[in-house]
Amino acid sequence: MSGQVQPTCLWGNLASFAADMRKMINAPEFSDVKFIVGKERKVVYAHRCILAHRCEAFSTMFAQQPLSRDAKGADIPFVVSDVQPDVFLAVIEFLYTNSVMLSSKMALEVLTSAVEYGLDDLQKAAVTYRQTDMKDKCLTFIQSHTKSIVKTQGFHELSDPAMLVILQSDMLTIDEPDLINFVREWAHVNSVVLDKSVPEIAKEVVRELRLFLLTPDELTALEVENKKDNLIPVDKIAEVWKFHALKKSSGIAVHLLRRRKGTRPRDHHKYLNLYHK
Structure with a gap:
């Protein structure tokens, strides 16, 4: 239609957005899923909607085990025993913020997890590092x-x-x-x-x-x-x-x-x- 105004995409402060999202990582408040990670059995809190929409592997995981509670009414956590807590948290950080801080010691382990979870962008980041x-x-x-x-x-x-x-x-x-x-x-x-x-x-x-x-x-x-x-x-x-x-x-x-x-x-x-x- 003649004279129709085209919509304009407005961008906020992306750095500020990533910083706010990073605050949600492993934050118990408002979280709705809990993981028991590694041999240390470290508890990691997260949000189903973010993980499921960002990663197909997590989406499948949640579909196979919907929200369930034990006899005391507490949410039953997911056990992830084959990965180190800091590596798992690096994957979570990437899913929340689309960026991650890598050390030379954990880059290989993060690459392995990126392959396992099907995260192509994270694989590229780990290899580039x-x-x-x-x-x-x-x-x-x-x-x-x-x-x-x-x-x-x-x-x-x-x-x-x-x-x-x-x-x-x-x-x-x-x-x-x-x-x-x-x-x-x-x-x-x-x-x-x-x-x-x-x-x-x-x-x-x-x-x-x-x-x-x-x-x-x-x-x-x-x-x-x-x-x-x-x-x-x-x-x-x-x-x-x-x-x-x-x-x-x-x-x-x-x-x-x-x-x-x-x-x-x-x-x-x-x-x-x-x-x-």
Whole structure:
């Protein structure tokens, strides 16, 4: 309509707003949900409407357990035992204010929680914080806890570049057949999410799998499994059979012949360029 006045967006003081919201963090007054956090069993107070609208994970949590009270009429708290209180409070702070103060000691733990709660912006903030240092710390953590990390949702959600960095490490504390199985799971999850074939998803990543560490029996089992999804190119498997036949490693990339820290020794490894003996 001619002459119609367009609405104008007015902004208040955003810093003041964030400061006021920060006052609500862990404030018992007017709170309607309580958490028991960490081994210390620290009590943390919050507001359902804020957490539910800011985080899908909390929304699901509250939907599964509506407001309930014990025999004395007190609200039943949510128990969050697998995270440190200061890390949980950092997540809460971000949800309330869209910002968070991070120390170098807790940046990695906050990143882990951000992945668990599906908070993309917080993940970016945690990674950006001393990014180089974070990359090294994350890799060191993964190397020390490989068997646990590969079972997590966060591992399944890794990008191709991140997966490549991990697979290039000699220090992973896991046996190669187990690592291959978890990489296969990663490829299948991403195949569904990205609507691409498993071979297309894993094209670059499988080059870093150390197939030469496998025994002939393990390689045979791998071939059977591989027929289901073509995760690994046939020519790559053929190279390994050739190695077993000739007992020679010439022409093979050196790092693919090295055992990782968690690799279980096998008889044929005496023909390889070993790293961890």
